[in-house]
Amino acid sequence: MRRPRVVVAGLGDSGLLTAIHLARADVDVVGISSKPGLVSGQELGLRLARPEAWARDYRIGFDRFRRLDHAELVHGELTGLDLAAGSVTVGPRSIGYDVLVVATGVSNGFWRLPGFQTDADVTTSLAADHARLGAAADILVVGGGAAAVSTALQTATRWPAASVTLAFPGERALPQHHPRVWDVARRRLDRAGVVLRPGHRADVPDDFAGDEITTGPVAWASGQAATDADAVVWAIGRVRPNTGWLPPELLDDAGFVRVEPTLRVPGADGVFAIGDVAATDALRSSARNRADRLLAANIRAHLAERPLRAYEPPRRRWGSVLGPEADGLRVFAPSGHPFRFPAWSVHRVLQPWIVRRGIYRGVRSP
Incomplete structure (x- = not known):
């Protein structure tokens, strides 16, 4: 019996975590990214001031994520979605899906651009901005x-x-x-x-x-x-949703993907959306509130024809604002x-244990 195929379109922070949660479910995961690995949109200040320190935690090759070992990863730009056929187009290739997760994010300034990049492109961009x-x-x-x-x-x-x-x-x-x-x-x-x-x-x-x-x-x-x-x-803050590859009937007036409280896209069977591209609330907060875990559970429930749970957005933004400082990291x-995480704990406890092992479920050393 063929296993369901879940295509995760976009492997930024939200899409990557969704793919990781699904990777050990009874599904085949296909992740599509225009970047060669995770190039996070987080911590812009650190990225500009200390790019080597930023890259250690926020630029990670997909081959280092243990949970993605059995996922198919496609490095390319999405150009279309055929709802009737249940497939997305990446360059000349058509990829069918049983469930599609739209996680293509937004463009926001020079540090979050949607185009295709190689490792060399990312390295050059980081160095040029810093210099x-x-x-x-x-x-x-x-x-x-x-x-x-x-x-x-x-x-x-x-x-x-x-x-x-x-x-x-x-x-x-x-x-x-x-x-x-x-x-x-x-x-x-x-x-x-x-x-x-x-x-x-x-x-x-x-x-x-x-x-x-x-x-x-x-x-x-x-x-x-x-x-x-x-x-x-x-x-x-002039964000532009990366939705040019999607049919306009899936989008709201501002170009973001319309979603139900369950993160399902209305009028598109088997299509879900998460992250900055999803019009969940005024803050589009599913990008920052671990909605990836809820979405993965809802996808499994959808495939099993069980009820889905609703995402409840917070009223205010939260998390890291200032980035790592000499005395630690304030969340x-x-x-x-x-x-405040003391400075010594950021790279001895927070990143290796809470982030890489707890959130990402295992990241290999470079």
Whole structure:
């Protein structure tokens, strides 16, 4: 008897974890990725300031994940979905599925782009971005989310001789987090010498995506004088869903994949979606709240014709905001209270035991 085939389209953070959970189920898993391995969208600040340290935990070849040993991995770009035939197209190849997981994520600035990349491409991009900031005497970070805040802090501590400014449109940054998170972050930024510019909304064209590090000056729609800088990091949150390969009837008005509370796509039998591409809630929070485990259970239930469970999104963002610091890693709860992993524990306990063994279910050494 043929085993069901589950195709996971996109092997970023959410798709990879979903594939790992399914890999020991009674299904055949096919993972499709435009990248040669996991190239995480997490911890932008660390990626820019210390790319070697970032790559150790956030750039991992697929061959290192033990749970993927029996999965088929396809390195290519998705170009189409045929709902009637139950197949996706990757270049010249058509791949049939019994269940499809859409986890192709979003494009968001220069660090999350959808195109095909080789290992050499990723290495070159990391080195070029790092060198660009390392050569700058004045760094301007534009944006008020976690990516912007972590970038400002990490670059200021990595290059203390540089002048680092964080400009954001509201009275405070991190508006989607509990106010306590910004209270902690502001103190850390002040200590690192970051200049804060609240109430600064950049004057940028509607089609500008911030997909490269630019040079100032930056004009402000909020009325302030333009700000000059040697390097401008745009972290303005203009996400674009990577859904050009999907039929438009599966998408909402903004181009994200419509989903039911169970993460099933309405009107598409056997199709589910997860992560930033899935319109679960205003924050599209299934990317950050371990919905991968729920989705894997729902896929098994779907194949067994059992009831599915609903995903319940949190009201606020949570997790790491600042990235690893000299005194450890702060992880913020939805209530805004931080828990600090001491520096010694990050690479002795957190990464090897909690992340690689507990979450990823086993990662081989490089």
